Amino acid sequence: xxxxxxxxxxxxxxxxxxxxxxxxxxxxxxxxxxxxxxxxxxxxxxxxxxxxxxxxxxxxxxxxxxxxxxxxxxxxxxxxxxxxxxxxxxxxxxxxxxxxxxxxxxxxxxxxxxxxxxxxxxxxxxxxxxxxxxxxxxxxxxxxxxxxxxxxxxxxxxxxxxxxxxxxxxxxxxxxxxxxxxxxxxxxxxxxxxxxxxxxxxxxxxxxxxxxxxxxxxxxxxxxxxxxxxxxxxxxxxxxxxxxxxxxxxxxxxxxxxxxxxxxxxxxxxxxxxxxxxxxxxxxxxxxxxxxxxxxxxxxxxxxxxxxxxxxxxxxxxxxxxxxxxxxxxxxxxxxxxxxxxxxxxxxxxxxxxxxxxxxxxxxxxxxxxxxxxxxxxxxxxxxxxxxxxxxxxxxxxxxxxxxxxxxxxxxxxxxxxxxxxxxxxxxxxxxxxxxxxxxxxxxxxxxxxxxxxxxxxxxxxxxxxxxxxxxxxxxxxxxxxxxxxxxxxxxxxxxxxxxxxxxxxxxxxxxxxxxxxxxxxxxxxxxxxxxxxxxxxxxxxxxxxxxxxxxxxxxxxxxxxxxxxxxxxxxxxxxxxxxxxxxxxxxxxxxxxxxxxxxxxxxxxxxxxxxxxxxxxxxxxxxxxxxxxxxxxxxxxxxxxxxxxxxxxxxxxxxxxxxxxxxx
Numbered sequence: 229x230x231x232x233x234x235x236x237x238x239x240x241x242x243x244x245x246x247x248x249x250x251x252x253x254x255x256x257x258x259x260x261x262x263x264x265x266x267x268x269x270x271x272x273x274x275x276x277x278x279x280x281x282x283x284x285x286x287x288x289x290x291x292x293x294x295x296x297x298x299x300x301x302x303x304x305x306x307x308x309x310x311x312x313x314x315x316x317x318x319x320x321x322x323x324x325x326x327x328x329x330x331x332x333x334x335x336x337x338x339x340x341x342x343x344x345x346x347x348x349x350x351x352x353x354x355x356x357x358x359x360x361x362x363x364x365x366x367x368x369x370x371x372x373x374x375x376x377x378x379x380x381x382x383x384x385x386x387x388x389x390x391x392x393x394x395x396x397x398x399x400x401x402x403x404x405x406x407x408x409x410x411x412x413x414x415x416x417x418x419x420x421x422x423x424x425x426x427x428x429x430x431x432x433x434x435x436x437x438x439x440x441x442x443x444x445x446x447x448x449x450x451x452x453x454x455x456x457x458x459x460x461x462x463x464x465x466x467x468x469x470x471x472x473x474x475x476x477x478x479x480x481x482x483x484x485x486x487x488x489x490x491x492x493x494x495x496x497x498x499x500x501x502x503x504x505x506x507x508x509x510x511x512x513x514x515x516x517x518x519x520x521x522x523x524x525x526x527x528x529x530x531x532x533x534x535x536x537x538x539x540x541x542x543x544x545x546x547x548x549x550x551x552x553x554x555x556x557x558x559x560x561x562x563x564x565x566x567x568x569x570x571x572x573x574x575x576x577x578x579x580x581x582x583x584x585x586x587x588x589x590x591x592x593x594x595x596x597x598x599x600x601x602x603x604x605x606x607x608x609x610x611x612x613x614x615x616x617x618x619x620x621x622x623x624x625x626x627x628x629x630x631x632x633x634x635x636x637x638x639x640x641x642x643x644x645x646x647x648x649x650x651x652x653x654x655x656x657x658x659x660x661x662x663x664x665x666x667x668x669x670x671x672x673x674x675x676x677x678x679x680x681x682x683x684x685x686x687x688x689x690x691x692x693x694x695x696x697x698x699x700x701x702x703x704x705x706x707x708x709x710x711x712x713x714x715x716x717x718x719x720x721x722x723x724x725x726x727x728x729x730x731x732x733x734x735x736x737x738x739x740x741x742x743x744x745x746x747x748x749x750x751x752x753x754x755x756x757x758x759x760x761x762x763x764x765x766x767x768x769x770x771x772x773x774x775x776x777x778x779x780x781x782x783x784x785x786x787x788x789x790x791x792x793x794x795x796x797x798x799x800x801x802x803x804x805x806x807x808x809x810x811x812x813x814x815x816x817x818x819x820x821x822x823x824x825x826x827x828x829x830x831x832x833x834x835x836x837x838x839x840x841x842x843x844x845x846x847x848x849x850x851x852x853x854x855x856x857x858x859x860x861x862x863x864x865x866x867x868x869x870x871x872x873x874x875x876x877x878x879x880x881x882x883x884x885x886x887x888x889x890x891x892x893x
Contacts, residue, residue: 419444422460426467426528435470442466447486461511462489464528465496472523472545479519495519499534513537517563521545525564527552534558541588542566551577563588565613572597573617579605590615590637598622599638604629615660616640623661628652639663639684647671647685660684662708670694670714675701682706686733690714694739696722703728710735710756718762720744735759735780743786746770756780758803763787766804771796782806782826790814790832794839797821805829805859813860813873815839822852827873828859828885836860836875844880859883 423440432440443463466484474480482492490498490511497513511532522544529535530552538553541563548571549564559581569592581587582605590613598621599614606612609630615637622645623638634655639662646668650656657679666688674683675697681704690712698707699722708731715738723729724745731754732744740761746752747769755770758780765788770779777798783806790809793802794816805826812834813827822843836858842848843855862875862884875881 415448416444418456418459419463422456422463426460426463426531436467438470439463439466442484446484457510458489461532464526464531465489465493465511467528468526471526472521477516477519477521497537510534512558513539515539516543517541519543523547525550525553525569529553530556532556537561539563540567545569549577551575554578554581556581557583560584560608561586563613564592565590566592568593571595573614573619574598574600582606582608584609586611586613588613589617592617594618596620596642599624599627601626603627606630608632610655611635613637614641619643621645623648625649631655634658634679636660649673651676653677655679658682661688662686664688666690668692670709672697674698677701678703680704681728684708685712686710688712693717694719699723699725702726705729705751706731708733709737712737714739717741718744718760724748730754730775732756743767749773752776754778757784758782760784765789766791766809768792771799774798777801777821779803790827794819800824802826813837813840816843818850819843819855820852821854823854824857825855826857826859828861828883829887830861831872832861833872834874836862836873836880841876841880857882859885861885 419440427436440463443459443466447462447466468474469480469483474483477483479494481494482489483494485492487493489496495514495516496511497515498510499512500510512534513536514529515537517539518541520543521540524547525540525545527550529538530550533556535556536558537560539561542565545564545567546569549569553559553562554577560583562581562584563586565588569589571594573589573592573594574597578587579600579602584606585608587606587609588611594617596618599619601624603624604626607629610632612630612633612635616639619638619641621643623643625648627633627636628648628650629652631652632655633653635658636653636656637658637660639660641664643661643664643666645666647661647666650659650671651673654677656677658681659674660682662684663686666685668690669692670685670690672695674680675695678701680701683698683701683704684706686708687710690709691714693716694709694714696719698704699719702725704726705728707726707729710733718734718739718741720742721744727748728751729746729749730751732752733754733756735756735758737760739757740763742764743757743762743766745767746755747767750773752770752773753775754777756778759782762781762784763786766781766786768791770776771791771793773796775798776796778801779799780801780803782803786804786807786809788809789811790804790813792814793799794814796819798821799819800821801824802822803824803826805828807830809827810831810833813832813836815837816839825840839850840858842850843852844858845851858875858881860875860881860883861872862877862881863886864871865886871884871886873881875884877884
């Protein structure tokens with residue numbers, strides 16, 4: 229960058245006519261640069277950056293005074309010759325021979341290089357360092373003895389005809405105070421520069437003006453000794469705060485305080501730099517889940533070069549995810565689930581984030597998109613959460629290239645076709661593809677993934693028989709395949725090996741066979757085999773499970789007695805209706821969490837035990853307010869006046885049936 233120095237110096241000159249046009253041209257250049265400086269100040273600051281007072285534009289000629297004040301303050305060293313110099317040139321002339329020296333950059337205004345940090349017509353580096361200090365030599369610079377000789381022309385004087393115009397290589401005539409990043413002037417220059425880099429040259433919004441005001445007038449303790457890293461980060465975080473209604477966040481502890489944002493601002497974590505060699509911490513994690521953050525994700529986050537983790541789950545975010553965010557080289561974890569984001573879940577920008585370990589985009593207002601065929605670029609991805617994200621089309625076979633994948637959640641979408649062979653995903657632990665339109669048989673490959681502990685394929689169009697290889701998944705805890713058209717014998721023997729089972733849901737299929745032997749399923753909490761063709765008796769060990777909460781065995785062909793269930797303190801629902809159970813209804817102890825007991829449409833005989841009715845009696849010591857539904861065959865069959873199960877209605881039983889007929893009041 230070429231630095232041109234134009235000094236208003238009285239020289240011994242020939243008639244000015246020969247150089248008058250050139251001098252006028254140089255003055256016009258200076259005026260344009262000065263106008264640029266003033267315009268930029270008016271644009272960036274809606275307040276006085278020196279006093280902190282709001283600007284009354286009616287009294288400042290549209291900001292000219294502020295711009296001039298800024299300009300003069302930055303350049304104040306050039307006029308210090310009144311007091312600092314001891315030589316002949318140190319005396320400041322009040323007439324036409326003044327030694328004021330204006331420096332400006334001879335820059336290319338069309339340059340788009342990031343390194344071209346133009347500011348008010350001066351380069352960032354030039355304004356940061358100011359004019360070089362020269363306490364002795366500068367006071368005797370050339371031309372100082374000519375200060376009393378001036379021609380009668382109004383233009384800047386030109387050099388004598390025998391020599392080229394004296395423009396370059398004229399040093400300062402005084403010793404200005406150097407501008408450092410810790411000084412007021414240097415700090416203001418840094419703020420203006422950072423604002424220009426972050427916000428560009430457009431008009432500032434109220435939120436941007438508020439962030440700039442905070443950085444200038446409140447956060448004054450922060451210096452630029454780290455190269456401006458902390459100042460830039462704090463400005464970007466302040467922008468985020470003001471744009472997303474930070475005053476109404478659930479937790480904004482520490483935000484916008486003068487304390488270190490890395491250690492005291494809620495949800496912000498820093499670490500030593502990854503991409504830079506500066507000895508300074510940088511923002512690495514922003515975690516504000518469920519914090520009532522309302523607004524758009526700022527594109528300025530992409531300037532946090534070491535940002536690796538962004539967690540904004542369950543907030544009020546809208547707009548699109550900035551494409552530049554995915555270009556951050558260290559981004560490994562993004563969670564923006566359960567917001568109101570628009571656009572599409574998958575686009576070209578997403579596929580640039582090849583270092584991602586977790587991509588969580590579920591439940592937003594995305595437009596329809598499909599899983600791209602180049603999904604395999606995420607070779608390090610461990611979590612792919614795209615549930616409720618308007619995903620259409622088929623699951624591409626390239627998904628099998630995600631060899632590190634541990635969790636694949638794509639439920640509540642519009643996926644079609646078959647589930648590809650996933651046998652290469654040896655690290656897969658959880659897969660949830662429920663509520664789609666998937667067809668074909670149950671994937672044999674799932675039974676060969678030793679790390680699987682959760683399989684959820686409910687509410688699809690799967691058919692055929694269930695593979696026996698599922699019995700190999702000794703870590704399996706949840707197996708939910710309800711509402712398909714799976715048929716054939718259920719592999720009860722193989723399932724008996726799954727001792728870690730917590731939830732089993734086979735509802736609304738066409739399975740036949742015995743119930744699995746669940747005697748070793750000590751962690752069982754939920755079991756649902758409604759509407760199938762299971763037969764055999766209910767093993768009493770079922771109700772010995774301490775964590776058992778819900779049992780749904782309706783509409784099968786189960787036989788034998790109802791096991792004693794009265795000691796299951798955590799039991800909430802017990803559905804045994806629509807079978808061929810016989811014998812009497814057992815007494816119970818106290819069931820403090822019970823809500824529903826359905827015993828109707830069976831072959832049970834005898835009265836409803838008083839111990840069960842006491843759970844519904846408000847005057848009883850055993851009253852359970854949550855116990856709302858008790859169904860039994862307490863309606864007399866046709867031609868008789870004696871029901872199968874005597875039960876006071878509605879004081880005890882809430883629904884009385886006989887056969888398939890319900891009698892409700």
